[in-house]
Amino acid sequence: MWSDCAGKCTEKYAWGKLADELMQTLGIAIEFELYGACDSTRHCKDFVISNYDPSHFADDIFRRNFLEASFQCTKCVRMCSLPMTGIDIYCCCFPCGPWSKLGNRMGLDDPDADVCWQAIRTIKHMKPVLFYMENVMDICSTSRDTGGADVRLIKKFMQQELGDTYNTMTISNTSPIQHGYAAEKKRFVLVGGRSDQVDENQLRRNFTELIENPLPVTHNYWTFLGLDEIADEIADAVGELPSPAAACKIHGSGCKCGVDPMILCDQHPCRCAQCKHGGGAFCSWRVKAKKYLADHGLQEAAADGCVTYIQALELMGLLGPKSPRQRNMLNVFARLPAADPLRSTLMIMDISQAIDRARPRCDGTVPTMGVNASMWPMRAGRLLDVSEMAKMMGLDLSEVDLRSTTQSQMRQMLGMSIHVATAGFALIGLLAAAGCRPQPLIAVDSR
Numbered sequence: 001m002w003s004d005c006a007g008k009c010t011e012k013y014a015w016g017k018l019a020d021e022l023m024q025t026l027g028i029a030i031e032f033e034l035y036g037a038c039d040s041t042r043h044c045k046d047f048v049i050s051n052y053d054p055s056h057f058a059d060d061i062f063r064r065n066f067l068e069a070s071f072q073c074t075k076c077v078r079m080c081s082l083p084m085t086g087i088d089i090y091c092c093c094f095p096c097g098p099w100s101k102l103g104n105r106m107g108l109d110d111p112d113a114d115v116c117w118q119a120i121r122t123i124k125h126m127k128p129v130l131f132y133m134e135n136v137m138d139i140c141s142t143s144r145d146t147g148g149a150d151v152r153l154i155k156k157f158m159q160q161e162l163g164d165t166y167n168t169m170t171i172s173n174t175s176p177i178q179h180g181y182a183a184e185k186k187r188f189v190l191v192g193g194r195s196d197q198v199d200e201n202q203l204r205r206n207f208t209e210l211i212e213n214p215l216p217v218t219h220n221y222w223t224f225l226g227l228d229e230i231a232d233e234i235a236d237a238v239g240e241l242p243s244p245a246a247a248c249k250i251h252g253s254g255c256k257c258g259v260d261p262m263i264l265c266d267q268h269p270c271r272c273a274q275c276k277h278g279g280g281a282f283c284s285w286r287v288k289a290k291k292y293l294a295d296h297g298l299q300e301a302a303a304d305g306c307v308t309y310i311q312a313l314e315l316m317g318l319l320g321p322k323s324p325r326q327r328n329m330l331n332v333f334a335r336l337p338a339a340d341p342l343r344s345t346l347m348i349m350d351i352s353q354a355i356d357r358a359r360p361r362c363d364g365t366v367p368t369m370g371v372n373a374s375m376w377p378m379r380a381g382r383l384l385d386v387s388e389m390a391k392m393m394g395l396d397l398s399e400v401d402l403r404s405t406t407q408s409q410m411r412q413m414l415g416m417s418i419h420v421a422t423a424g425f426a427l428i429g430l431l432a433a434a435g436c437r438p439q440p441l442i443a444v445d446s447r
C-alpha cells in the first residue's frame with residue numbers, strides 16, 4: 001500500500017479492521033503492508049511512522065523523479081526508488097482547501113490543487129492494481145471559466161495519463177451515515193482498478209450494491225459514545241425565570257454574557273481581531289448573532305431575564321466555554337424550539353463555527369467535523385473530547401500509539417482525514433473487483 005497525503009493514514013487503520021473481518025467471516029487472510037507514505041506535516045509523519053512503520057516516507061509529493069524512478073525519502077534521508085511494480089493499493093486524499101467552503105475556493109488555480117495532478121502521475125508510474133482518491137463534494141460544483149467542473153478536468157487528465165489501462169468510477173455524496181455511523185461527512189471518491197486485473201462492470205456492480213445496501217445506523221451519537229446528561233435541574237432551569245436564590249447568585253457572578261450579543265461582559269472579554277485593535281465597531285460575531293436572533297424570532301428571549309444555558313451550567317458548578325462568542329451562541333441555541341426540552345434534545349453543533357454556520361443538528365448525527373471542530377452536545381453540557389471525536393470518525397484511540405501525538409494534533413488529523421468507514425467502503429468495493437476480469441477468449445486462427 002502507498003498513501004499520499006497520508007494524514008493519519010486512515011486507509012491503513014481501515015485496512016486492519018477489514019482484514020480482521022475478512023478473516024472472521026470468510027477465513028480469508030490478506031495482509032497489507034504500508035510500503036510508502038507521504039505527508040508534509042511533521043506530526044502526521046510521526047504518527048504514521050510510529051504506528052505503521054512504512055519502509056519509506058516522503059514529506060514532499062513533488063520531489064519525485066518519474067524518469068529516474070526515484071523520490072526524496074525523509075526516512076532513509078536519500079533518494080529512494082519509486083516503485084513501478086508491487087504496489088497493490090494507492091490512496092490519496094488530496095488537499096480539499098482549494099474546493100472546501102472553509103478554504104479559499106480557487107479550485108484548480110490553487111497551487112495546492114497541483115497535488116491532484118501529481119497523484120495521477122504517481123498512479124501512472126506505480127501502476128497500482130487498485131486506487132482511490134477522495135475530496136469534498138464541492139469539487140464537483142466548482143465551475144471553470146473555461147467550462148465544466150474541476151472534477152471533469154481531473155477526469156480528463158486521468159484519461160490522458162492513464163488511457164484505458166484503468167477502469168475508474170466516481171462516487172458522489174458517500175457519507176459515514178451509509179456505513180453505520182451517526183456522523184455526516186459527505187465526500188467525493190474516485191476509485192480505479194487496473195484493467196488487466198479489474199473488470200469495469202464488476203467494479204460498478206460492487207459499488208452500486210454497497211450504495212444500495214447501506215449499513216444500518218444502530219446508534220445515534222449519544223448512545224454510541226455513552227454520554228452522560230446534565231442534571232435535570234440544569235436542563236429545566238434554562239428559559240425559566242430564576243428563583244430568588246439563583247437570581248442572587250447570577251447577579252453576584254458578575255458575568256453579563258446572555259442571549260443578547262450586544263451586551264459586553266467584563267469577565268469574558270472578546271479577543272477578536274477588531275476588539276484587539278480597539279476598533280470601536282461591534283465585533284462581526286455580535287452583528288451576526290443579532291441577525292440570527294431576528295431571523296429566528298428570538299429577540300424577546302434576549303431580554304426576558306430568564307436563566308440562560310451558560311448560567312444554568314455554571315450555577316451548578318459546570319464550566320461553559322470562555323469565549324463570549326461561544327457563550328452567546330450556546331445561550332441562543334438553547335432557546336431554539338429544537339432544543340426544547342433540553343432534557344432530551346440531541347442538539348449538537350460545532351461551536352468553533354460562526355453562529356450562522358454552526359448549524360445545530362438534532363437528528364442524532366454529528367455534523368461534519370472540520371480541522372478545528374469543537375463539538376458541543378447540548379444535553380451533555382460539555383465539548384466532546386478528542387477520543388470521542390475520534391470514535392465518531394471510526395478511530396479507537398486506544399488502538400493506536402499516541403506517544404508522538406498531542407491532543408490538538410490528533411484533533412487536526414481527524415478533521416482533515418477521510419472517515420475510517422468511508423475508507424473501508426472504498427477498499428472493500430475495490431478489493432472485491434480485483435481478479436474479476438474475465439479471461440479473453442483465445443483467438444484461433446482458422447485459416
Ligand SMILES: [Zn+2]
Nearest residue numbers: 056073076080
Ligand atoms: Zn526510503
Ligand SMILES: [Zn+2]
Nearest residue numbers: 255257265268
Ligand atoms: Zn460573561
Ligand SMILES: [Zn+2]
Nearest residue numbers: 270272275283
Ligand atoms: Zn470582538
